Amino acid sequence: MRFENPDIHDLTFQQLLDLTGIESMDQCRHTLEQHNWNIEAAVQDRLNEQEGVPSVFNPPPSRPLQVNTADHRIYSYVVSRPQPRGLLGWGYYLIMLPFRFTYYTILDIFRFALRFIRPDPRSRVTDPVGDIVSFMHSFEEKYGRAHPVFYQGTYSQALNDAKRELRFLLVYLHGDDHQDSDEFCRNTLCAPEVISLINTRMLFWACSTNKPEGYRVSQALRENTYPFLAMIMLKDRRMTVVGRLEGLIQPDDLINQLTFIMDANQTYLVSERLEREERNQTQVLRQQQDEAYLASLRADQEKERKKREERERKRRKEEEVQQQKLAEERRRQNLQEEKERKLECLPPEPSPDDPESVKIIFKLPNDSRVERRFHFSQSLTVIHDFLFSLKESPEKFQIEANFPRRVLPCIPSEEWPNPPTLQEAGLSHTEVLFVQDLTDE
Numbered sequence: 120m121r122f123e124n125p126d127i128h129d130l131t132f133q134q135l136l137d138l139t140g141i142e143s144m145d146q147c148r149h150t151l152e153q154h155n156w157n158i159e160a161a162v163q164d165r166l167n168e169q170e171g172v173p174s175v176f177n178p179p180p181s182r183p184l185q186v187n188t189a190d191h192r193i194y195s196y197v198v199s200r201p202q203p204r205g206l207l208g209w210g211y212y213l214i215m216l217p218f219r220f221t222y223y224t225i226l227d228i229f230r231f232a233l234r235f236i237r238p239d240p241r242s243r244v245t246d247p248v249g250d251i252v253s254f255m256h257s258f259e260e261k262y263g264r265a266h267p268v269f270y271q272g273t274y275s276q277a278l279n280d281a282k283r284e285l286r287f288l289l290v291y292l293h294g295d296d297h298q299d300s301d302e303f304c305r306n307t308l309c310a311p312e313v314i315s316l317i318n319t320r321m322l323f324w325a326c327s328t329n330k331p332e333g334y335r336v337s338q339a340l341r342e343n344t345y346p347f348l349a350m351i352m353l354k355d356r357r358m359t360v361v362g363r364l365e366g367l368i369q370p371d372d373l374i375n376q377l378t379f380i381m382d383a384n385q386t387y388l389v390s391e392r393l394e395r396e397e398r399n400q401t402q403v404l405r406q407q408q409d410e411a412y413l414a415s416l417r418a419d420q421e422k423e424r425k426k427r428e429e430r431e432r433k434r435r436k437e438e439e440v441q442q443q444k445l446a447e448e449r450r451r452q453n454l455q456e457e458k459e460r461k462l463e464c465l466p467p468e469p470s471p472d473d474p475e476s477v478k479i480i481f482k483l484p485n486d487s488r489v490e491r492r493f494h495f496s497q498s499l500t501v502i503h504d505f506l507f508s509l510k511e512s513p514e515k516f517q518i519e520a521n522f523p524r525r526v527l528p529c530i531p532s533e534e535w536p537n538p539p540t541l542q543e544a545g546l547s548h549t550e551v552l553f554v555q556d557l558t559d560e
Contacts, residue, residue, distance in 0.1 A: 194350075194383065196376050197343070198366030243331060247273040250330035254293065258325075262304050267317040270324040274336050277324040282353050285388050285395070287321035287381055292337055294345030295329050299367040303346040310370040320381060321350075348373075350380045354387045454514060462508035466501060468492050477541050478549045481518075483511050484556040495542040502541070503529035506554060513556040520544075520552055527552070 248271075255269050270277045274290075281288035291308070294300050307313060317323050326333030340349050343365055350362035362380035364373070469476035469492045479502065481489045489509060493501060499518075506512045518527045527544055528535035 194362040194380055196362070196364045196368075198364075198368050198372075245331065247332040250332035251326055254325065254327045254330060254333070257327075258293075258304070262309055265311075265314065266309050267314050267323045270322050272324075274324060274326075274332065277322060278351070278358050281322050281351065282358055284322075285353060285392055287384075287388075288351040288358075289317060289321045289323050289377070290336065290340065290349040290351060291323070291325035292333060292340070292342055292345070292347045292349075293325060293327040294347070295327055297345035300345055303367055307346075307368060307370050307373055313370050313373055316374055316377060320377075350377070350384075352384055352388060353391055354384065356391075458508045458510070461504040465505055465508065466494075466497065469494050476548070477546055479546070480549075480551045481506060481554055482551065483509075483554050484513060484516075485511060487511055493541055495546075496540055498540055499527050499529040499538040499544055500531075502527070502552075512554065513558045515557040517555045517557055518552050519555055520546070520550065 251269070251271060251273070255271070258266065258269075270280075272280075277288055277290075280286075293304070326336065328334050328337045340347070340360065340363075342349075342363075346365070346367065348362075348364040349360050350364075351358055351360050353359070354361060361384045362376070364376055368376070471478075471492065473492075473494070475495045476492045477495055478490070478492050481491075483489060489506075489511070491505060493505075502518060506516065506518070518529055519525065520527060528538050531538060
């Protein structure tokens with residue numbers, strides 16, 4: 120329905136919003152203005168865009184029409200013009216025959232010569248949608264708005280929609296100059312029963328052959344006379360012309376012919392629907408199998424990743440243990456070398472007869488005892504070095520005296536930068552010192 124009254128534009132907006140889900144009023148107005156306030160065309164074009172079909176106002180690049188017209192099983196129905204009746208009819212026919220023959224002959228010669236002077240402007244399709252819209256407007260101005268719903272898109276888009284939806288496509292080529300076109304459009308094509316059949320059973324595409332888009336389709340379908348109708352459908356996976364109706368045909372006869380063509384070819388659509396459903400099911404099954412395979416592959420990859428991580432963790436742990444062992448071995452070796460060095464650097468032990476000698480008994484942490492003599496003048500560091508050089512002594516230790524109980528400053532520190540001598544430390548000629556293990560502290 121086409122709206123011209125501005126007072127009911129708000130109603131048109133609401134209908135378009137409800138049918139298409141457009142949220143912006145500006146977008147709604149723009150869509151309706153594109154379709155000259157024809158809500159049916161606006162809804163159809165909007166739904167096509169939502170389904171991924173290009174908008175009729177942004178048509179795809181022109182490409183060769185791919186419709187099979189070479190099938191010898193095409194149903195063809197040609198209506199001849201009625202023969203003259205009576206003496207008066209035959210007389211008028213014979214009188215007009217030379218003039219008619221001369222007129223059409225001169226017209227054909229003129230058109231043929233004109234081709235060499237100026238190429239046919241219809242051979243260049245620059246605005247196919249504009250051609251369709253222009254024909255629709257001229258049709259409505261001449262025959263009214265009670266007509267089958269015109270497909271507002273290019274011929275190629277109509278073929279794509281019919282193929283995708285598995286529907287019949289009825290193509291009407293309008294010959295403006297033909298004597299039967301006016302009567303066919305007024306009395307047959309706009310008949311209520313014809314409109315009902317076309318709108319419920321098929322898509323309907325129409326254009327004038329005087330328009331470049333219509334002329335292009337005419338070159339593909341090769342009509343012989345007008346009015347011309349072609350029924351196209353998906354057959355053997357190709358868009359195929361399955362019926363041709365030519366000449367002035369009455370409404371009842373048109374309905375019978377269209378019904379006959381559809382009934383004769385319905386099995387192909389049913390078969391194609393079954394095959395498409397089977398292909399879809401196969402595709403879904405394959406997709407499910409692919410998803411299951413990918414899930415299994417990801418699970419295997421995850422297992423393999425965890426195994427690699429576990430192997431890498433074990434390897435790092437083994438390396439750490441090995442490094443710790445090597446470090447410990449190096450530490451022990453360095454410790455042993457240090458003990459040997461300390462032992463070599465120890466001054467000789469004084470004799471028991473030396474009045475300046477000190478006899479010291481060391482009690483080690485393992486309850487063993489070690490005895491050695493030192494000189495009063497020697498630093499406490501010598502005592503520490505002696506104990507350090509023993510295999511039984513701990514790695515870190517301190518030396519304590521009992522009377523009074525104190526820790527001997529054997530190692531240089533902030534308080535004792537230079538450790539005192541044995542005499543300065545207050546040791547007597549005979550002492551018992553205790554070795555305290557500090558390794559774990």
